[in-house]
Amino acid sequence: MTELIAGNAPAAASAVADRPQPVWQLRWRRLRRNRAAVLGGIVLLLLVLFAASAPLYERLMGVDVNDTNLLARFAPPSTHHLLGTDEAGRDVLARLMYGGRVSLLVGLASAVSAALLGTLIGLLAGYYRGRTEAILMRMTDGVISLPLLPLLIVFAAIDLQKLGFSEAFVRSPTANFYRIVIIIALVEWTTVARLVRASTLGLMAREFVLAARAQGASARHILTVHVLPNTASPIIVALSLAVGQIILLESTLSFLGLGIQPPTPSWGNMLNNAQELISRAPALAFYPGLLIFVTVIAVNFLGDGLQDAFDPRAEVH
Amino acid sequence: MLRFILSRLAQSLIVLLVMSFLIYGLIGLMPGDPIDIMVNSNPGYSAQDVARLRAQYGLDQPLVLRYWHWLSAAATLDFGYSRTYSQPVFVIMVPALIQTGKLVGLSFLVFSVLALAFGIAAALTKGSVLDRTINLLAFAGISVPVFFLALMLIYLFAVRLGWLPASGMFTIGGAGGVADSAKYYVLPVLTLTAAFAGRFTRFTRASMVEVLRMDYIRTARAKGAGPLRVVFKHALRNAMIPVVTVLALSFGALLGGALITETMFAQRGMGKLIFEAIMGNDFNLALMGLLFATSATLVSNLVADIAYAWLDPRISLS
Secondary structure (H helix, E strand, O other): OHHHHHHHHHHHHHHHHHOHHHHHHHHHHHHHHOHHHHHHHHHHHHHHHHHHOHHHHHHHHOOOOOOOOHHHOOOOOOOOOOOOEOOOOOEHHHHHHHHHHHHHHHHHHHHHHHHHHHHHHHHHHHHHOHHHHHHHHHHHHHHHOOOHHHHHHHHHHOOHHHHOOOHHHHHOHHHHHHHHHHHHHHHHOHHHHHHHHHHHHHHHOOHHHHHHHHOOOOHHHHHHHHHHHHHHHHHHHHHHHHHHHHHHHHHHHHHOOOOOOOOOOOOOHHHOOHHHHOOOOHHHHHHHHHHHHHHHHHHHHHHHHHHHHHOOOOOOO | OHHHHHHHHHHHHHHHHHHHHHHHHHHHOOOOOHHHHHHHHOOOOOHHHHHHHHHHOOOOOOHHHHHHHHHHHHHOOOOOEOOOOOOEHHHHHHHHHHHHHHHHHHHHHHHHHHHHHHHHHHHHOOOOHHHHHHHHHHHHHHHOOHHHHHHHHHHHHHHHOOOOOOOOOOOOOOOOOHHHHHHHHHHHHHHHHHHHHHHHHHHHHHHHHHHHOOHHHHHHHHOOOOHHHHHHHHHHHHHHHHHHHHHHHOHHHHHHHHHHHHHHOOOOOHHHHHHHHHHOOOHHHHHHHHHHHHHHHHHHHHHHHHHHHHHOOOOOOO
């Protein structure tokens, strides 16, 4: 499928360049007609609201997400704890809300970082051609052909102190967050790089770029003013398709105990002990897993809709 | 053709060599080192002992030199000893490989057949209720975290219904046999199948829809070919070209799936071995496990390229 997008990227880009307004209107109309995509978008908005209202819920119910109570472990749902408590007596709903913040933020931050890295590499490869392109694209092929999960586990297990970071920094939640974002971005940039390169190659042959080059415009000027704005479509499509994959990766790493570290909740690490507790408290595993599932399926429906809406071959009504 | 395969093989070997150096370096950056672990288990060591041990094991040398020693040894098929198993790495990897081969092979077979059947059915009934149902199921399969699916299957079939065992490879102290061990494969294979069938169903469908739009399909229909003949004789072969490629390319992802599945169902395969070796500072084993995973993916990429050229006579390899 990526080949299809790549092959048509120049056509899409040229359409944007010639008539900016109608194309985006057309895409928006096409997206709105796609019921699954609209539903996915609405569900995502609701999930963001759910995560954002965490402090409100805490204040309303008089609970604290980090309050443990060993006398009230595995409490069933009550008016005080709407979804009951977990193995440490913490409020499950509050943890789901805060966990949602972390999971959604990691997903978005990793996707954006991956897109930035991929865009840079794709632009350079498409602009400079020759040996630069050969090296960058062989590197891309190399990364694509690696077993991602085992490598991510190694990256996540690396002791940052051996790289000269202080112990306090290594153990801080901030470092933990950035580490996950960076390692996911390091393996997820390849699709964007390929699409942006293909798009850049097409744009470099177009008259307005040739004119700019003939007038002696610098590489930076050509790339940022003429090329980058016209590669927006493939980047948006690739990004929307990568976010679901990234949320799954983060939850898997956190589930294995290598992602977001407790006590900071994430949907993935809330399932950490789920396997041992599955017969005693199946609900503890069910809620966070269901939220990951719903988020990823909503993202995928939206991404699929965006891909269709941005497809220049789609029939125009 | 032969030249193409040889040059791709050479390329893959170079990638493997680069990766072996990178992984060697990365593993050195994991917490703890072999000497620390030895010292921690025996408080009798003095500082001089530690320094002597470091020199003896060559750990005081620079990274490149250590890597060179490892590579020279590996070239003679000496991959070192596993720290946790106290056995040569090779001896531990072989049974694990067989185990993973069974799990991945079986799942691959089941999900390819399912994906083809559903994908073709959906493409032929494009826009119908059947198509939309298949599409929804496929999306669900793509979007579900593998570990969550495994958990829910364990809960439903092992905890609630008690039909199948939750983990392990055979009944301990039981009579053994194929029927006994088959029981232990149902849930892991189901997990991997569900996780991978969705992606390929969608791919098969997209490819089939594309092909059915082609002129030669219209020609075949116009000449009076029956619907079955059109689908299986004219469309399927061409629709399969991208699908086979993507199936072959999926091996790396399958290994990742096997890692989760084996860990959750306590099956002693490569995935579980790699995970535990990384987590348990078993340097030699982790290194070889990761290199094995890398070479398996590289080989599957090569197979994908060759299959692509072999299926599509328009593509010339030279």
